[in-house]
Amino acid sequence: MKLPPLLVVDDEKNMRLSLETVLRAEGYDVRLAESAESAIKLLGEEELFMVITDARLGGISGYEFLKEAARRKPGLPVLMMTAYATPKLAVEAIKSGAIDYLAKPFDPDELLHAVARCAERHRLLAENAALKARAGEGYRLEHIIGDHQKVRELRQLIQTVAPTDATVLILGESGTGKELIAGAIHSLSRRNGQAYVRLNCAAIPETLLESELFGYEKGAFTGAHRMKRGYVEEADAGTIFLDEIGDMSRPLQAKLLRFLEDGSFTRVGGTQELRVNVRLIAATNRNIVDAIRKHEFREDLFHRLNVMQFRPPPLRDRGDDILQLAHHFLRQFCLRLGRTIHRISEPAKSALLAHSWPGNVRELRNVMERAVILETAEEVRAASLPDFEVESRLRLGDLGSEGNPAFPKSGSLSEALLQFEREQILSAIKRSGGNLAKTAAQLDLSRHALRYRMSRLNLHVEGNIDEGTDQTTG
Numbered sequence: 001m002k003l004p005p006l007l008v009v010d011d012e013k014n015m016r017l018s019l020e021t022v023l024r025a026e027g028y029d030v031r032l033a034e035s036a037e038s039a040i041k042l043l044g045e046e047e048l049f050m051v052i053t054d055a056r057l058g059g060i061s062g063y064e065f066l067k068e069a070a071r072r073k074p075g076l077p078v079l080m081m082t083a084y085a086t087p088k089l090a091v092e093a094i095k096s097g098a099i100d101y102l103a104k105p106f107d108p109d110e111l112l113h114a115v116a117r118c119a120e121r122h123r124l125l126a127e128n129a130a131l132k133a134r135a136g137e138g139y140r141l142e143h144i145i146g147d148h149q150k151v152r153e154l155r156q157l158i159q160t161v162a163p164t165d166a167t168v169l170i171l172g173e174s175g176t177g178k179e180l181i182a183g184a185i186h187s188l189s190r191r192n193g194q195a196y197v198r199l200n201c202a203a204i205p206e207t208l209l210e211s212e213l214f215g216y217e218k219g220a221f222t223g224a225h226r227m228k229r230g231y232v233e234e235a236d237a238g239t240i241f242l243d244e245i246g247d248m249s250r251p252l253q254a255k256l257l258r259f260l261e262d263g264s265f266t267r268v269g270g271t272q273e274l275r276v277n278v279r280l281i282a283a284t285n286r287n288i289v290d291a292i293r294k295h296e297f298r299e300d301l302f303h304r305l306n307v308m309q310f311r312p313p314p315l316r317d318r319g320d321d322i323l324q325l326a327h328h329f330l331r332q333f334c335l336r337l338g339r340t341i342h343r344i345s346e347p348a349k350s351a352l353l354a355h356s357w358p359g360n361v362r363e364l365r366n367v368m369e370r371a372v373i374l375e376t377a378e379e380v381r382a383a384s385l386p387d388f389e390v391e392s393r394l395r396l397g398d399l400g401s402e403g404n405p406a407f408p409k410s411g412s413l414s415e416a417l418l419q420f421e422r423e424q425i426l427s428a429i430k431r432s433g434g435n436l437a438k439t440a441a442q443l444d445l446s447r448h449a450l451r452y453r454m455s456r457l458n459l460h461v462e463g464n465i466d467e468g469t470d471q472t473t474g
Helices: 013-025 036-045 062-072 087-096 108-135 149-161 178-187 206-214 250-262 288-293 299-305 321-337 346-354 360-374 389-399 413-431 436-442 447-456
Strands: 006-009 030-033 050-054 078-082 100-103 168-171 196-200 239-243 279-284 308-310 464-466 471-473
Touching: 006 013, 006 036, 013 030, 013 108, 030 036, 036 050, 036 062, 050 062, 050 108, 062 078, 078 108, 100 108, 149 178, 149 308, 168 178, 178 196, 178 239, 178 279, 206 250, 250 299, 288 299, 321 346, 321 360, 346 360, 346 447, 413 436, 413 447, 436 447
Parallel strands: 006 030, 006 050, 050 078, 078 100, 168 279, 168 308, 196 239, 239 279
Antiparallel strands: 464 471
8 A cells, every 4th residue: 555645844954854865765755844834735735644843943833833733634643853852842742742752863763663653554544444435335325226115215214314313223024125224324424434333133142242242341251351342332433233133132221221321331340431422223123012012122222222213125015126136136146257147037037026035135136146156048047046935935934823724734835835825816816806906916916926826826717807907817
């Protein structure tokens, strides 16, 4: 990583030239200024990684220049030198914002060591900024793809809520894009230049979750050989995203509730109350009302989190968004895997639209990756898609209740599933009076998907089925 120049400010020409010679010999790019006034002008014209200045300058003093540099370029390291070194002047220099203080005449190695520290600091900050930028690339608003009305409303709500510091709760099935929503909120917020910290509460054992979240003091438990900052401290001034918060234990929920009140917390094994400024976004795929009724989730914590609520719709309710997302993933995986598959065949489209997608967008992404790997033609064919038997059983299991038609007690599972699907469609057709549009709406399907399922089941209905715009014999 190429360093920007450093600036040397000294009213003695020989000192300026000497410093330039020493620094250029080490590979640094150097700018020279003979006064604080000309140095201030350079600050506004060029990026610098540090400044070396004399304490005594003609006109504005080095101490006044320090204060002006701190105002114009916050965080820019300034190293001060003087031939009149005293402890009092050293304290004044540090108070004015200098990172270090060298007495003339100085050891060149001491100077170069101080400059090297500033150079390394600049590299680390630049690398950190680049990593943050790359980490946020997958969380732009335009990556929430779809034209369904609920998706358009979702994007609009993100744009409205993101600039505020409101706490956000995201409720939705697994795979609907909750993490993408959280990242988009952070990227559009005033905190987007600060840390974005993610913690999956379900992925960490309950006994460790508190120490990961709030940190711990040295000696807090066996193996705690040093103090460790928690995720909330890492996210200070930024955003923390707590995924699967519904899996958090009730005792830890109480501590989180306290933290949400004013940002205060205590590390595990500590007594000192600490405070941070963090925006919190939480998400869960659990039925939160059911969890509250079972006393597995605190109702007061729910209300505290539920300042702004987002509910991404399941993929099965998004109609033609399924195909839009499928084409998006097709392009993505073709680029990644070096394949040239241009389109999705009509039978494959019908199969995608007919599936209930219990795994939502995540499942569709996996399906399209599989298709790109297996497909040998220039279009995705239905044969390159899975048969969705296991996936359909997952969805049917979710819908199961005492009110649903009973499965046959004999025969294969596949036959039972087909029979269940056939009975559901016939029952819906009967309830809708033979109206195909109403039947599809009852079953959360498009009319195209309903026709495909009826054809696959070899389902023929006596009489006419009213499609709303035309008549089709069943």
